[in-house]
Amino acid sequence: MDQKWAPIFRSIMEETSKKFDEYRGFASSFHPKPLQIIIKTDLHESKWWWNTDKKVEEIVDYVEAIIDIKREELAVEKIPLDIIVRGENNKQLN
Secondary structure, three states: OHHHHHHHHHHHHHHHHHHOOOEEEEEEEOOOOOEEEEEEEOOOOOOOHHHHHHHHHHHHHHHHHHHHHHHHHHOOOOOOEEEEEEOHHHOEOO
């Protein structure tokens, strides 16, 4: 499973780093299921939470689009997954 997803993970890392200045890293885990795709960022919660929420939503939508395109291109079957965006101090933002 990991080998089939390796090119997708590489695309997520490369394309997300080009699009979002806040991006600082990537991780994934197949255990426990479902697949977890973790996007590490420099985002932090603020009193204006809607700014952070909007940026998190943009990142998730962008990563989903990359996955859809690459999965179809590589004929990788669709599996359940969670996209997790982490901010400062490794705190989950979504």
